[in-house]
Amino acid sequence: MTSQWKSFLQNLGVWEGSFTTFSPQGTLLNDTPSCLSLEGLNNNQTVRLTxxxxxxxxxxxxxxxxxxxLLFFENGSFSEGLIQLGPFSTFGAELALIHENRRLRLVQLFNENGDLNQLTLIREHLAGTPVAERPALQLSDLLGEWQGEAVTIYRDLRSPDTYSxxxxxxxxxxxxxxxxxxxxxTITSTATIKEPLILFDQDPQKQVQVLLLPDGASATSPVKVQLRQPLFLEAGWLIQPNLRQRMIRSYNDKGEWVSLTLVTEEKR
Incomplete structure (x- = not known):
């Protein structure tokens, strides 16, 4: 397995884009242009982020x-966030996907009461390369059957698991x-559809929502994070009509972050 540092170096470069903030219901709150530089220093022994x-x-x-x-996959995709869910404290994480010259990053934040509070979608491309942004995601884009491969890496850096x-x-x-x-x-679940929001509401105590976002993105989050219940955060990216990536950050019933999963799937 490639070392975490070498995987981090896959992100070097100047990334131009924007930070777009949404309410949990999908209302656009603000959009700010951005430029992020990741520069390798001392023969890449140090990385400076600006x-x-x-x-x-x-x-x-x-x-x-x-x-x-913070954990990285071999292609440079990563997630950074809190390692422990605690009482009466804010909670959240960033999930970042990479494809060719583009990155899509998603930050999901919860307030002190555990309620989903804000989402920030960060769309970036390497400076000097074409911008090829996807349209906003629609549910119809996702209908059908997808098959793929998942790689799960662990916080304790044990050997990764790979499965279909x-x-x-x-x-x-x-x-x-x-x-x-x-x-x-295999798990089957059902949801109420109110685009851009899809709400998995079978269990009122464990509601999970999917928010459809610009650039083929989706954000999957608990409506409310709760102690003594396992949870996951997910970012999805429809890169092409038949190609999608998803990243899943999983926490156990003690509120401890345990693993990160990257799914690459194709529509059949």
Missing amino acids: LSRSGRDDVIREFMSVGGG TKLKLQVDAERLIQTTSFGER
Whole structure:
């Protein structure tokens, strides 16, 4: 397996784009142009991050190692966030997907009461390369059967797991029916459709929503995070009409972050 640092270096370059903030219901709150530089120093022993939004340097960080709440896949895709869900504290994470000259990053934030509070979609391309943004995601884009492969990496850096996946989405009686298979495990669930929001509401205590976003993106989140219940955050990206990536950040029933899964799937 490629080292975490080498995977981090897949992100080097100047990334131009925007930070777009949405309410949990999908209302656009603001959109800010951005430029993020990841520069390798000292023969790539150090990486300097400089983030500029609206023409000013908002953030400057230097990395000599990675870890903590941050994990990378071999292609440079990553997630960073809190490693523990705690009582009466804010909670959230970033999930970042990479394809060729583009990155799509999603930040999901929850308030002190555990309610989903805000989502930020970050769309970026390498400076000097073409911008080929996808249209806003529609449910019709996702209907059908998807087959793919998942790679799960772990916070304790044990060997990754790789397994096949299937995802079938269909509409019946104005409800979405989703059948998901990871390896030998299959789960079927149903949701209310109110585009751009899809609400899996079978269990009122464990509602999960999917928000359809610009550039073929989707954000899957609990409506409310709760102690002593496992949870996951997911970012999806429809890169081409028949090609999609999803990243899933999973927490156990103790609120501990345990794993990160990258799914690459094609429509059949």
